[in-house]
Amino acid sequence: MHEPTNSEDAPRPPTNEEFAQLLAANQDVLLWFIKSxxxxxxxxxxxxQNTNLVLWRKQESFQMGTSFLNWARAVARxxxxxxxxxxxxxxxxxxxxxxxxxxxxxxxxxxGEVGASARLDAxxxxxxxxxxxxxxxxxxxxxxxxxxxxxxxxxxxxxxSMKSTLHRIRAAxxxxxxxxxxxxxxxx
Numbered sequence: 001m002h003e004p005t006n007s008e009d010a011p012r013p014p015t016n017e018e019f020a021q022l023l024a025a026n027q028d029v030l031l032w033f034i035k036s037x038x039x040x041x042x043x044x045x046x047x048x049q050n051t052n053l054v055l056w057r058k059q060e061s062f063q064m065g066t067s068f069l070n071w072a073r074a075v076a077r078x079x080x081x082x083x084x085x086x087x088x089x090x091x092x093x094x095x096x097x098x099x100x101x102x103x104x105x106x107x108x109x110x111x112g113e114v115g116a117s118a119r120l121d122a123x124x125x126x127x128x129x130x131x132x133x134x135x136x137x138x139x140x141x142x143x144x145x146x147x148x149x150x151x152x153x154x155x156x157x158x159x160x161s162m163k164s165t166l167h168r169i170r171a172a173x174x175x176x177x178x179x180x181x182x183x184x185x186x187x188x
Contacts, residue, residue: 011063019059022068023052032119033073037080047083051076118181126176134169141166 014022030051034044041047054075055062062071127135133155141151141162152162 013060051079122177122180126173
């Protein structure tokens, strides 16, 4: 049986030049992705650098013709998880895994097509629209990393009610962000 050689249609790893171009073209999106998973963290640039190093070392596992951005975001997500694990060990966790997963899901649903600043602006505007108590809940649970039971106790809720309230807030934020982004796209 004869195998094709040098076929442009056959999956192949990128050349160093092709890979460097893909990596450079996606830096802003990767930086935004990491910032969205770790809002306010001073370490996002270091995490981006580590992500770039891992991507470069593993470039042969990427196949031309597939989504570079999806592959790069998966690597960045693992780098963020490594950072979160380190933060947990040092007891200053800022964002938990549940929120990270929710953010990643929202990003993947959007397909990475909208600019980073537009998404961050939309999220900031939607956060401003939350009721004061919901803002406190979000800050207490996600930013301060308090356990669900402690958070529920602090807000005089059952754990089940707290979980339901957080789910409602996340869903409302997701709808609000999607709506604002859609309005921005229509206005262009």
